[in-house]
Amino acid sequence: MVVVMSPDATDEDVARVVEKVEGVGGEAFVSKGLERTIIGLVGDIDSFHHLNLRTLRGVADVHRISDPYKLVSRQHRPDRSTVWIGEPGRQVPIGPETLTFIAGPCAVESAQQTLEAAQMARSAGAAILRGGAFKPRTSPYAFQGLGVKGLEILADVRVATGLPIVTEVVDARDVPVVAEYADMLQIGTRNMANFGLLQAAGESGKPVLLKRGMTATIEEWLMAAEYIAQRGNLDVVLCERGIRTFEPATRNTLDISAVPVVQAASHLPVIVDPSHAAGRRDLVLPLSRAAIAVGADGVIVDVHPQPEVALCDGPQALEGADLRELAQAVRRLPALVGKEPALAPVV
Known part of the structure; x- marks a missing residue:
């Protein structure tokens, strides 16, 4: 109830x-x-x-709610929600009326690399900057991120570009320090069922970007969002980033049908991450177009000034002609589905 x-x-x-x-x-x-x-x-x-x-x-x-997820269900809130990211007066919306483009480096490697990637993202129409300071990696020997130093770099780049930032938090103990720097906290696919982290993020007072677990059902995904909402935070954005299937042609299988299914079940905004779904640069543009066409509330992609030397996910990062073509798509296609591109705050 x-x-x-x-x-x-x-x-x-x-x-x-x-x-x-x-x-x-x-x-x-x-x-x-x-x-x-x-x-x-x-x-x-x-x-x-x-x-x-x-x-x-x-x-x-x-x-009276019959869905197991009560606070994020449309049964008690028929109208879909808009979540606002950033400082008052310079906020960016993610919701049913806009297409919000989020872009940036998968990992913060240096101040110069992050600034260049942010400038690339903004020029392409991005309204929010993504960048990982803490990186949960499959291999313990892979680059794990710069930690607090990475957060400081992101904060400096926000000042330089005006873009609010979303960055991942991987441990409940790190939520206070990440929330101090970030405009939005990201919960990655490997932590979707980390209930202590979900609760801590819910108590942070910051909007939360919740990625779908790579083997999670839609109901499990929404129940994870309920953990955040139950702690007093309804500013949750869901991110479909591909699920693990038997198909090895792509890193994951982008479940594009999840977007309208979740939008019918929950009032929360839903965005799509084609970069981590495919793991391939050549598929990011067509999957982004598909996400916009199906009614996603945003797309989040990797960009990097030098993908060939990136410390994380270089093969999927965009630059040059690929990024310019995506920029055209995020500016032109939203109108076909009744949306407007969300604009970056004025510097």
């Missing part, structure tokens, strides 16, 4: 609902969105009905 509070509900109104629910042995999870507060209830439904929660001050509506 979900209690939807009115926009003018006070903290005291919310506390009164929580007190009532806990008084009959239930649990109440408060999630504060940009427009209103939602309270997810867990416990005996019949006991909740007897509380007459609709009569309490500040309560706008009460919904």
